[in-house]
Amino acid sequence: MPATVFDSQPTLSGPTLRLEPLAGNDVEGLFQAASDPLIWAGHPATDRYKREVFESYFAALLATNTALKVIDIASGAIVGTSSYYTAPDQPAGIAIGYTFLVRDKWGGSTNQELKRLMIEHAFKAFDSVYFHIAPTNTRSQKATLKLGAVHLYDAELTLAGVTKPCKCYGLTRAHWDELQGGVQAISST
Numbered sequence: 001m002p003a004t005v006f007d008s009q010p011t012l013s014g015p016t017l018r019l020e021p022l023a024g025n026d027v028e029g030l031f032q033a034a035s036d037p038l039i040w041a042g043h044p045a046t047d048r049y050k051r052e053v054f055e056s057y058f059a060a061l062l063a064t065n066t067a068l069k070v071i072d073i074a075s076g077a078i079v080g081t082s083s084y085y086t087a088p089d090q091p092a093g094i095a096i097g098y099t100f101l102v103r104d105k106w107g108g109s110t111n112q113e114l115k116r117l118m119i120e121h122a123f124k125a126f127d128s129v130y131f132h133i134a135p136t137n138t139r140s141q142k143a144t145l146k147l148g149a150v151h152l153y154d155a156e157l158t159l160a161g162v163t164k165p166c167k168c169y170g171l172t173r174a175h176w177d178e179l180q181g182g183v184q185a186i187s188s189t
Contacts, residue, residue, distance in 0.1 A: 006094065006125040008066040008084045012117040016074065017110065019043075019117055022067035022081060029078035030069060043100075044134050044164065059145050060160060061098065070101065070114055079105050082114060084122065087170060088157050093128035097159075105166050110142050119147070123173045132157055132166040148179040170172050 008019035021031070023171045034040075034057075037049045047053050061081065070080040080101035087095040096118050101110055103182040122129045130151055133140045145151075147167040 006084075009068060012068075012120055012121055013073075014117050016072065017079075017113050017117065018071045018073055019068040019082070019114070020071065022069045023063055024062060026069050026078060027055070030058060030081060031055075033078050033080055035099065036103055038103060039100055042137050042139055044136070067098070068118075072105075079110070080114070082118060084118070085159075087130040087132070088101075088159065089132075089155055090128065090130050090170070092126075093130050093170075094122050094126045095130040095132060096122065097132055099138045106139075112147065115143075115147050119171065119176060124177060127173050129171045129176075131169040131171075132159060133169065135165055135167055141167060141169075147171065148175060150175075 010019070011021070012019040031051065031054050034054050035049050035051075037046075040046050040048045045053070045057070045151045048057055061083065064085065065084060067081055067083045069078050070082060071077070072079045080099065081096060082099035085095050085097065087093050096115065099111075099114070101114070105111070119129055129149075131140075133144060135154070141151075149171040152167065152168045152170045153179055154167055156163055157168075159166070
């Protein structure tokens with residue numbers, strides 16, 4: 001359990017991104033970001049780019065009251081989403097997942113900035129952050145390792161009502177602080 005009350009839908013700002021609570025009127029903006037089939041090619045839900053599949057996904061995200069839209073500050077466009085959730089295998093910690101970004105934000109600093117914002121916020125209340133990634137999603141696995149998380153174990157977990165195999169990664173506050181080496185934290189508003 002967190003030592004303090006945790007805001008699972010904060011507004012967070014970095015150099016190029018702003019994270020805000022996902023709202024019902026974000027459906028079109030997030031669908032535009034999600035409508036590229038190649039985003040979902042390495043994901044278990046390979047057809048999420050289709051409107052009817054996306055709408056169910058959006059409704060599920062909205063119902064969690066933990067989803068964040070990712071906004072590119074320069075353009076004002078929604079470029080993805082991410083969420084906090086209680087880790088079923090580590091209930092004393094918090095997990096970050098259900099993340100996607102538009103392809104033109106892949107391979108650069110965007111995912112690092114997004115996750116840095118979320119990790120810094122999570123460490124205000126929790127000592128550990130977890131990531132659960134499908135075994136087939138090697139792109140996300142590599143990005144998670146770049147953050148400094150370590151592979152802890154593989155498990156069958158029930159996430160969003162579906163039991164599936166996951167590669168489980170973790171990051172402690174102490175390790176994060178060591179990795180940051182005094183780097184200024186990104187602000188939250």
